[in-house]
Amino acid sequence: MAPVLTSTIGFPRIGPNREMKKALEAYWAGSSSKEELAAASAAVEARAWRDQAAAGIDLIGLDGTLYDQVLDATFQLGLIPERFQGLGLSGVDLYFALARGVEGAPACDMSKLFDTNYHFLAPELTADSEPRPDWSPLLDRLKRGQEAVGRERAVPMVVGPVTLACLARGDFDRSAMVARLAPAYAALLRQLVQRGVPEVQIHEPALTLTGSEALGVALSVCYAELAATGGVPINVVVMFDDVPEETYKWLVQLPVAAISLDFLGVPGADYGSRTAQLIAQHGFPKNKRLGAGVIDGRGIWADKDGAALRLLGALRDRLGADQPISVQTSTSLQHVPYDLTAEPAGSLPQAPPRPLAFAVQKLAEVVSAAQALAASTPGDIPALDLASFTGAPAAKAAQLDAGMFSRPEPYEQRRPKQVQYPALPTTTIGSFPQTPAIRRSRLAFKRGRISREEYREQMAAQIGVCIGAQEALGLDVLVHGEPERSDMVEYFGLKLDGCYFTEHGWVQSYGSRYVRPPVIVGDISRPEPMTVHEYALAQGLTSKPVKGMLTGPVTILQWSFPRRDVTRQEQAFQLALALRQEVADLAAAGCRVLQVDEPALREGLPLKKDRHAPYLGWAVDAFRLTTAVAAPEVQIVTHLCYSDFNDILGAISAMDADVLTIENSRSDDVMLLALAGAGYPRDVGPGVYDVHSPVVPPVEVMAAKIRSFLKSGLLGGDAARIHVNPDCGLKTRKWEEVLPSLRNMVKAAALVRAELAAGGGAAAGADAGAAQPAAGAAREAGQRGGACPCCTAPEA
Structure with a gap:
């Protein structure tokens, strides 16, 4: 039987007491130095990593940012919009100029990250954009992460080339841009080889979008180039929804070590994730680890009635006991609060629909589900129909008079x-x-x-x-x-x-x-x-x-x-x-x-x-x-x-x-x-x-x-x-x-x-x-x- 691992694909970056907010605003107000900001950020990140290690997570995604993870990737790739060049800015000052703007150079466009309330800073690319990568900030975070939780657990994470190209503003060919970005990502992997990482997470949520199947050739060529660097297992992380069926067919053929998928989708949506159905219909390759996102990373409700374990059991029954699996959340935990135990005693709702769980509590759910799966044998876990699983609630139609939806007179x-x-x-x-x-x-x-x-x-x-x-x-x-x-x-x-x-x-x-x-x-x-x-x-x-x-x-x-x-x-x-x-x-x-x-x-x-x-x-x-x-x-x-x-x-x-x-x-x-x-x-x-x-x-x-x-x-x-x-x-x-x-x-x-x-x-x-x-x-x-x-x- 293959071992069952646990993994995280993102964690709150704010600190348990909003330390990052205070540090950023103090720096912007001029009351603290760059060194003090960097120290505060490092302390927040180290606390988050140690909390994950203490929960028993095997592979810890090294989340962290001064402002936004998409901006981080843009900045480290050297894709600086022309209006910011020649201003004499560098380092963190240039980084914050992209985020907040300076006189004569408006900030980068801000938009919602897929269907979340998180705002990212959009890259600005043209057909002539050439990456000039400097991965120093990511490598510095990796060094600190390895010191905090050990080399065998510290996993660097980065926004992937396809997602970066899809989120970018500008008139350019997305497939061609993916090919242009590939060498810059390969350069990162070569540097990671020297640092002994267990794997690298490359986040590609853009693969959930309708039309992502058209990028199959570009992505396959890109990841073949990345895999050719050798020595660093790649975990492609897809979150926020299932992938289209045609996308799934070539996604599972990529030359990577692991593919992480979202099995839950949007909390409370009128539809559910079809990931379980895709696996029931098309299977999953034995030579890759399945990152099973079965704990809700977007909502604050606890796993109820062992639903995550039942889904994991169904996956094992379908794929076999020798299928490598890592249990994780459906999305990054940056979308939920830090720790439920910070709430005052007696303040929680008296009769909620189900118990609550914040990020720290969801770590415990991940570990608990993995341990239960590892300790079970086929037949121990109640059956779940993988081919029909979505996790969506039953529909309930509101009965309202049609006249309640129209103004008394038209606009004219x-x-x-x-x-x-x-x-x-x-x-x-x-x-x-x-x-x-x-x-x-x-x-x-x-x-x-x-x-x-x-x-x-x-x-x-x-x-x-x-x-x-x-x-x-x-x-x-x-x-x-x-x-x-x-x-x-x-x-x-x-x-x-x-x-x-x-x-x-x-x-x-x-x-x-x-x-x-x-x-x-x-x-x-x-x-x-x-x-x-x-x-x-x-x-x-x-x-x-x-x-x-x-x-x-x-x-x-x-x-x-x-x-x-x-x-x-x-x-x-x-x-x-x-x-x-x-x-x-x-x-x-x-x-x-x-x-x-x-x-x-x-x-x-x-x-x-x-x-x-x-x-x-x-x-x-x-x-x-x-x-x-x-x-x-x-x-x-x-x-x-x-x-x-x-x-x-x-x-x-x-x-x-x-x-x-x-x-x-x-x-x-x-x-x-x-x-x-x-x-x-x-x-x-x-x-x-x-x-x-x-x-x-x-x-x-x-x-x-x-x-x-x-x-x-x-x-x-x-x-x-x-x-x-x-x-x-x-x-x-x-x-x-x-x-x-x-x-x-x-x-x-x-x-x-x-x-x-x-x-x-x-x-x-x-x-x-x-x-x-x-x-x-x-x-x-x-x-x-x-x-x-x-x-x-x-x-x-």
Whole structure:
């Protein structure tokens, strides 16, 4: 019988007490040195490796990053975008310039990693890109890992060439780029030979995508070249879903020592992973180790009723007792919190659908399942049908009246009844800086040192500051600033029945930004209004329209740990019904502009194209169920950010929002041009500057962006329907960055308005004053038309 090993393919990189967040922000603030940052990072990594070793893991993936693992690979391959060259930057300063931008060189585009809420920095490649590899950071991490857990257990890990090419932005041939990258990866393997590693993990989650079968020849040639270096066993790691059937057929033929596969897929999805079925149908080669991802790496629910062991038993029965197997999680554990034992005694939910398990606890599950499999003999483990296993919950259809999903009037009829704007109306996405004073107030309220009334009074003062600042800046549509909200999902989760919150369940969203996702433990309902008080307070301070601010049902679901006993559709509709009540209450309170953000709509899109339509159907329905209760006079705004939207343009239109605001500054107008090309008919607000960079953009830079909007063909250049706003919310920035940036944004809009007026353009006659409610008369026929880090949680 072949030995049963245990392996990890990734672990939280934040530290048990968020040490990396504190270290990064101290360095960026100038209060610590490069040496202190490096020491803090090394300590966090060593703690994670020792925790895995203490749990009994045989092969420990040496996870760790200062910001993002995709950026790490880009940087170590020497694929530095041209705009960063010649700036005199090197080392960690150049690395962070790519991540955060510097004056004159905007940061690399940020996007969601496959269908997760983790944001990666996209490589920028061209047909002429030539790798200039320097693997020193990875080799340094390996040296420290070997010292921490021993040579026989320390396994280096790297983003693979196919995945890097697939995630990259640029116009180039992906297959040709894989061939160009292969020698750089071979150089790494030759250096690893000298360091006595047991194997190397090359992560290739892009193989889960529809169309990955077309890369079979390129990948086979690439891995043949890598295998030819000799001496280092290669473990190809594929996570987040199963691979397409045709991809599987050539994947298992690669000249590698191990292939790690995800047997569970997306927690709570309406579909399940087909990996077990692929193995039942096509088998798995005896000369390779199967990395069996049978412990959930994306959810916080514990393995229930020995499901992992039953799946492992079925695999052994199908493949034989001599099949080498390593037991591991389905994905990297970076997507779950660090350690459940950090939660205060008695704080866990009283009757959850199943027990909870964070990263440390999942290590124990991996080891336990492996030991049980090794100790068993055929027939000991209850039978499981490998050919039908998916792990998906049983479907449960919500019974709702079809009329609940449609606005009372179509856009063409309702838009003239809504608030009317000047040319290029200015606004923000929603949040303003979460200052130390706000955090102190929130902590004092949380710990019972001040009453609810005192907390509300302190937040009211902050709302007054936000309204006053926006009035002084001259913005057209205001927001209350969200000082009472630690996070755009957490805030609503705390106010909804059916959700539970951890104290220390932090997960990295990007860089130093972490979120604490709600845990959905039961049916969801809204016991009382959640935002009406703050909206009414803010609107009472100004004659300009103030936006009501809600997070949409799909985003709340995507950024929570969902239940596993009912489908995501059922949970999304429960959320939508609760939010629908809030929409009705805000409208009754006089709200005329209501923003319902869905930055996670694209994130939830399944990786297989044949699963797109069902998901988009219920996701769009959930948004419409939330907003359709609004009267025609209420303008519905939504915000999407940091994702690729070309393949969901139809769904975006079907959402039937009156205004769509989007991230735009890092992506070079790609989404804007896609909307223009598709003839998107409703108001659009493309972001004019990057809120994730500390750089204050000059007036002329933003004015040039606005001019590009008018020239793009979007909405026929109707400037009254092209809104001007930042990319995302401003809660992660400081006031000293926010005020000059918004001042420059307003000046840029005024500059282009003046140019339009002088040139007699499409919006030359638009009222340049503040936005006012429409009198009900229709606009001229020619003026009618037919993605976040903004969502991450500051410290409480």
